[in-house]
Amino acid sequence: GDSVTQMEGPVTxxxxxxxxxxxxxxxxxYPSLFWYVQYPGEGLQLLLKATKADDKGSxxxxxxxxxxxxxxxxxxxxxxxxxxxxVYFCALSPMNRDDKxxxxxxxRLHILP
Amino acid sequence: DAGVIQSPRHEVTEMGQEVTLRCxxxxxxxxxFWYRQTMMRGxxxxxxxxxxxxxDDSGMPEDRFSAKMPNASFSTLKIxxxxxxxxxVYFCASRRSGQxxxxxxxxxxxxxxxx
Numbered sequence: 001g002d003s004v005t006q007m008e009g010p011v012t013x014x015x016x017x018x019x020x021x022x023x024x025x026x027x028x029x030y031p032s033l034f035w036y037v038q039y040p041g042e043g044l045q046l047l048l049k050a051t052k053a054d055d056k057g058s059x060x061x062x063x064x065x066x067x068x069x070x071x072x073x074x075x076x077x078x079x080x081x082x083x084x085x086x087v088y089f090c091a092l093s094p095m096n097r098d099d100k101x102x103x104x105x106x107x108r109l110h111i112l113p
Numbered sequence: 114d115a116g117v118i119q120s121p122r123h124e125v126t127e128m129g130q131e132v133t134l135r136c137x138x139x140x141x142x143x144x145x146f147w148y149r150q151t152m153m154r155g156x157x158x159x160x161x162x163x164x165x166x167x168x169d170d171s172g173m174p175e176d177r178f179s180a181k182m183p184n185a186s187f188s189t190l191k192i193x194x195x196x197x198x199x200x201x202v203y204f205c206a207s208r209r210s211g212q213x214x215x216x217x218x219x220x221x222x223x224x225x226x227x228x
Contacts, residue, residue, distance in 0.1 A: 034216070042221060042222075043117075043204055043206075043219030043220055043221050043222050044156075044204070044206075044217075044219045045219065046216050046217075046218075049216065089156070100144075100146065100158060100161055100169070101208075101217050103156055103158075105155045105156075106155055106156060
């Protein structure tokens with residue numbers, strides 16, 4: 001079945017460091033891909049998304065590119081801030097199916113000042 | 114748009130008591146999801162509805178858990194009797210069906226503590 005695998009955390013970085021959180025997926029066809037972010041004490045919220053191969057989603061300085069050949073959707077940011085400390089979830093929505101979104105297990109990110 | 118509304122935000126109860134969590138989805142959304150989040154197990158999908166009908170309840174841990182959606186604007190998740198291992202944050206989410214409309218919107222969650 002469809003699934004999402006993302007790197008385990010926690011990931012700890014210093015402010016202004018470069019961030020990569022790896023995500024790979026298993027699905028038929030061309031699912032939509034998402035990154036959600038959960039700040040402390042809050043629900044998940046959509047950070048960015050991509051709906052077809054080679055699309056790049058971006059928001060708040062974060063980027064992720066839909067790579068069909070490697071079935072990946074890695075999250076990157078060039079210079080992280082303390083306020084980026086949160087849990088990040090990679091997710092997919094199966095192609096041509098109005099159905100549930102499949103979430104990865106989440107990666108906790110700590111940014112040190 | 115008020116977003117997904119959940120109540121209560123915090124609930125503390127004693128083992129054996131009945132607990133009812135409530136959710137109001139975003140108007141016009143026809144899918145509603147209930148999730149549970151713990152440190153040990155992460156984010157788990159418990160059950161979801163489409164047009165008020167339960168579609169998949171395979172994530173409901175046991176018969177002590179039940180969920181209803183009597184109309185398009187209201188859903189409940191009930192635990193009876195509650196146990197300490199049910200302590201978690203419970204999230205409700207909703208979305209609208211249709212191509213390109215697959216983003217899920219989450220509520221702020223209900224933090225449940227069972228003593």
